[in-house]
Structure formats: C-alpha cells, structure tokens
Amino acid sequence: MNANPTVILFFKPPTATFPGHRLQCLADQDQDEDRISALPDHILLDILERLDLHTAIQSSTLSRRWAHLPRSLSRLLIHVAHFLPRGRKKVMTAYTVAVRSLLLPSSPTNDRTIKHLELSFYLTESYLQSIGHAVANATESGKTNRLDLIIWTDVGHPEYEQWLLFGERLMSFFQSFPTAFKWLTRLTLRNITFGETDIHNLLSSCNKLELLSLTYCDAVINPITSEDAILTIDAPHSALLALEVITCGYARVDLIQVPNLRRLVCANWIGGNPPLVFGNVPQLDNVALRLSALHWQTPFTLSHCFANTTSLSAVYLNFYNQMIWIEPEGPKHLFPIFSNLREIYLYNIFYDCDLNWTMFVLEAAPSLNDFCLMLSRHPCGRGRSDEDGAKKVNVSWDQAPPDFKHHRLSLLHIIGFAVDEKLVKYIRLVMERAVGLRRICLLDQKPCDKCDAMDDAQSSLSRNRWRFPVEEEKEAIRQQLVDGFSSSVEISIG
Structure with a gap:
C-alpha cells in the first residue's frame, strides 16, 4: 500500500473507491461497525488520495478520527x-x-x-x-x-x-x-x-x-x-x-x-x-x-x-x-x-x-x-x-x-493516408531503400x-x-505496395 498518498483535484466528480457520501454513511454506523475508521492512517490516507479536494477536506468532519488526515498528506x-x-x-x-x-x-x-x-x-x-x-x-x-x-x-x-x-x-x-x-x-x-x-x-x-x-x-x-x-x-x-x-x-x-x-x-x-x-x-x-x-x-x-x-x-x-x-x-x-x-x-x-x-x-x-x-x-x-x-x-x-x-x-507510420498514386509511389520508394522495414501503418486523417x-x-x-480506402480496397492497396518485393512487410490500413 502506498504510504505517500496524493490529493489530485478534478473538475468532475471522481470515480473513487470511497466517495464522500459513502464515507459519511460509514461514519454514521455504530462504532463497532465502523471498520474503515479502525484502519491505520496510511491506509486512510491512501483512500483520500483517490478523492477530489472537496471530498477529502469534508472527510475531516466525519469524526475526530478523521480530523487530522487532510493535513497529513x-x-x-x-x-x-x-x-x-x-x-x-x-x-x-x-x-x-x-x-x-x-x-x-x-x-x-x-x-x-x-x-x-x-x-x-x-x-x-x-x-x-x-x-x-x-x-x-x-x-x-x-x-x-x-x-x-x-x-x-x-x-x-x-x-x-x-x-x-x-x-x-x-x-x-x-x-x-x-x-x-x-x-x-x-x-x-x-x-x-x-x-x-x-x-x-x-x-x-x-x-x-x-x-x-x-x-x-x-x-x-x-x-x-x-x-x-x-x-x-x-x-x-x-x-x-x-x-x-x-x-x-x-x-x-x-x-x-x-x-x-x-x-x-x-x-x-x-x-x-x-x-x-x-x-x-x-x-x-x-x-x-x-x-x-x-x-x-x-x-x-x-x-x-x-x-x-x-x-x-x-x-x-x-x-x-x-x-x-x-x-x-x-x-x-x-x-x-x-x-x-x-x-x-x-x-x-x-x-x-x-x-x-x-x-x-x-x-x-x-x-x-x-x-x-x-x-x-x-x-x-x-x-x-x-x-x-x-x-x-x-x-x-x-x-x-x-x-x-x-x-x-523497422516502422513507417503515415497518418492522413488516402487513395492516391503519389502516396503509393512514395511508400514503395521507402520500401525499396529501407531493406529492413518490418511494418507499415497507414491511418486516416x-x-x-x-x-x-x-x-x-x-x-x-x-x-x-x-x-481513406474502404474495406474492399485495402487488400488491393496492400498488393499494389508489395508487388515486386520479396520481403514480407506487415501492412496495416486503418
């Protein structure tokens, strides 16, 4: 368990393990049932690090047990x-x-x-x-x-x-x-x-x-x-x-x-x-x-x-x-x-x-x-x-x-690829010169x-x-790119 917790502030309510309303519910239970307050400080502090600032500060009002925690982070x-x-x-x-x-x-x-x-x-x-x-x-x-x-x-x-x-x-x-x-x-x-x-x-x-x-x-x-x-x-x-x-x-x-x-x-x-x-x-x-x-x-x-x-x-x-x-x-x-x-x-x-x-x-x-x-x-x-x-x-x-x-x-990555002869020629030029090329990744804009x-x-x-090529065109483009090359280059499109 992390002994050096962090309070991180969020604009939106955080998806925390113990949101503020659950902390309050736990604090309202009988002392014998309030197991969370019986936990050592470093675990409670680890819980508080998952909350937004407002909820972390509110935790100090739950009981005397929690009062010092926000200022112990x-x-x-x-x-x-x-x-x-x-x-x-x-x-x-x-x-x-x-x-x-x-x-x-x-x-x-x-x-x-x-x-x-x-x-x-x-x-x-x-x-x-x-x-x-x-x-x-x-x-x-x-x-x-x-x-x-x-x-x-x-x-x-x-x-x-x-x-x-x-x-x-x-x-x-x-x-x-x-x-x-x-x-x-x-x-x-x-x-x-x-x-x-x-x-x-x-x-x-x-x-x-x-x-x-x-x-x-x-x-x-x-x-x-x-x-x-x-x-x-x-x-x-x-x-x-x-x-x-x-x-x-x-x-x-x-x-x-x-x-x-x-x-x-x-x-x-x-x-x-x-x-x-x-x-x-x-x-x-x-x-x-x-x-x-x-x-x-x-x-x-x-x-x-x-x-x-x-x-x-x-x-x-x-x-x-x-x-x-x-x-x-x-x-x-x-x-x-x-x-x-x-x-x-x-x-x-x-x-x-x-x-x-x-x-x-x-x-x-x-x-x-x-x-x-x-x-x-x-x-x-x-x-x-x-x-x-x-x-x-x-x-x-x-x-x-x-x-x-x-x-x-080993990797040629092009973002903004399109059905274009100029681009196909360019990629084949890279393939011709880069003899160790293993993967070509072509993505849409x-x-x-x-x-x-x-x-x-x-x-x-x-x-x-x-x-960008539709699904039916992708295999034809792959074949167009590898035509005449003996090396096996993995080509992913999309």
Whole structure:
C-alpha cells in the first residue's frame, strides 16, 4: 500500500473507491461497525488520495478520527482552476485559504513531510506573501522532493506595461522566499516580461529546477536598437532537464551551457531562422519544433540549427499545414547530428507537397527505427491564411544514389493516408531503400469538425479525392505496395 498518498483535484466528480457520501454513511454506523475508521492512517490516507479536494477536506468532519488526515498528506496538488467559476479575486481568496490550511501541520508536534507539492495560482500581488509563507513552512524540513509551480497572470490580455509589472512582481516573489524556492523543480509561466538578467538569476537561485516552461513570455526590448531580446541560458551548474519556449517574443534562443538538458520544445517563434543556437548541450536527445511559418521566415538547414548536438534520439517537426521551413540537405552535414537518431516525426505536411524530400532523413540517420509522417488534407483550409503567412511551395530533393540502402528502419507510420498514386509511389520508394522495414501503418486523417461541417460541392470533390480506402480496397492497396518485393512487410490500413 502506498504510504505517500496524493490529493489530485478534478473538475468532475471522481470515480473513487470511497466517495464522500459513502464515507459519511460509514461514519454514521455504530462504532463497532465502523471498520474503515479502525484502519491505520496510511491506509486512510491512501483512500483520500483517490478523492477530489472537496471530498477529502469534508472527510475531516466525519469524526475526530478523521480530523487530522487532510493535513497529513505527503503529496498535494492544489490548482486554482478547481476553484472556478468565480471572480479572480474570490478565487484567489478561497485558494489561499485552502493552501494555508492544507500546508499547516495538524499539530505543533506533527513531523509531517510534504514530499510533492504542486501549486497553480494567479500572480495576484495581495496573495503572494501568504502563498510564499505557506510554501516556506511546508519545505522547511528539507525533505521536499518536488515543488512544482504553475503561475498565471491575473489579466486575460495584458498590455506591454502590465507584462513588465508581472515580471517585476514574479521576481520580487521569488526573492522574498529564497529558502523555499531553492526546492523548486518545475516552473511554468505565462505572460511575463523578464529583465535582462532575470532568467539567469532564476536558474542560479533555483538550482534544483528541472523544467522551465515559458508561454507568451519575452524580455525587455533593447532601448538602443529596439530589437527583440535573445533568450540566453548559460547555466553550467543547472539541473535543468527540459525547456519549453512557446509563442514567446524572443528573437532567438541561445543555449550556451545547459549540460543536463535532455528535452527542448520551441514553438511559434517570431524571429528569423534558425530559432536556436546550441553550445554545450551534451545530453540533449529530444527536440520538438512547431511553427506555422510567417512570410519573413525562410527555410533553414537542420545542420545549422542543431550544430554541436550529437546525442539526438527523437526529433518532432510540425509544419501546421504551411510552408516546409526546413531545407533538405545531404548526409555529409547531418550525419554527425543524426547518427544516434531513433525516431523522427514530420507532422502536418500540406497534402500537395511532394514527399520525396523526406528521404534525406533516411540518408543521414543510419540508426533510425521509426519514421512517422502526418499529412494535412483539410478542405476547410486549416492553417495560417492571413497575409503574414509564408507561401506554400513544393520541396525539391536530389535523390540518393540508387545503391543507397537503410538497414535499421523497422516502422513507417503515415497518418492522413488516402487513395492516391503519389502516396503509393512514395511508400514503395521507402520500401525499396529501407531493406529492413518490418511494418507499415497507414491511418486516416484525424477528425476535423470544420471539414465535417462543410457540405458544398467543392469540398465533396476534395473529400472524394482524399478519401481513406474502404474495406474492399485495402487488400488491393496492400498488393499494389508489395508487388515486386520479396520481403514480407506487415501492412496495416486503418
């Protein structure tokens, strides 16, 4: 039985083994029949971890036996969203009361240790001191393994001056409780404008931080050049394992020294290409880039972007049904970077784009096992269509030498497959080059409400052109794919 229970908060009533009304029924029984209350604390706490916060707190009113239990939990996940719907001031009032109550020990002699604490809350100034003191009290034992904070700004669409204010407020919050936040392991922020040295100071003071996630964040604009700031991370002693930079206003991300970084997500950058510069990142093995390209963003080579990385094992690129913003290149430049690559995901390639260019990955990644493509074929025109969007153009690629063979690829996975001669030819090309291929998985495009709602003649023709094969056609497609090949490749359709 788990001796370190967790309270997890849910919007919907949980499907728990002992819901609140059953607890009350049990408590109303005669003492001789109340077997649940006779259980030891660690079992009762394990029961409480399966309940929502409201029910867990209600359990303390059942009897004196239950009164101390909610404040004896060693893992607490307290999210502000679960106090909605109310005005944000009322939400934060109720949230702060709950945090202080649940983090206080049940008695002065209680030696409780909170091993995992996760809080999400609004960056509302009048409540930060109370939250900070509660966190400091909860972590003062020095035995906290995980402290995760998700901090939202209390303005839906802030102006630039408000972003600056949020940055100052956040840094003041952290500086007020340095002892507490040295235990911080995960930090998720939104709508923050940082000062020039704020990120460096955060990483230096929070030396246990493993995840930093930034959404709609940026730094102060250079007053002389008026240029967007560069997010520079030079943290040779940092414990940072994962970095997420999503829809941020930085011109670029420079990772100078992040020796433990393993996972990187960069999405919707507004600067030029490439968006990243790597220095010393010897452990980096998982990179995801997602972009609906803007008209000033020109394609770049992956060898330029991923220079100095040699440990990549998984790469995810999402083009959002827009311009292909990478340039195919020969294996000479990519091989040192892709030599350890095991998985690659090329998602939301616009349907009219020729796919032969993707073969450059096979040429440069001799250890590749899984090759996954997702084609985007939306009659609704999903994707960026405004004047800022980059123009979709086909991608050309000089084919590899006829004798090129790939020996490690075992899975080809295509999402968005359709009855299309072009696709059949492409799959046969992969089969010809990947001599060790064992399985091909062909799936329909994921449902789209907008496409399903379109019923005009043009969309009907498009759907007919792009339709997924019906059951009677699947065997014929399999035969068409394997015709002339001696190897037995398992082909699943649907």
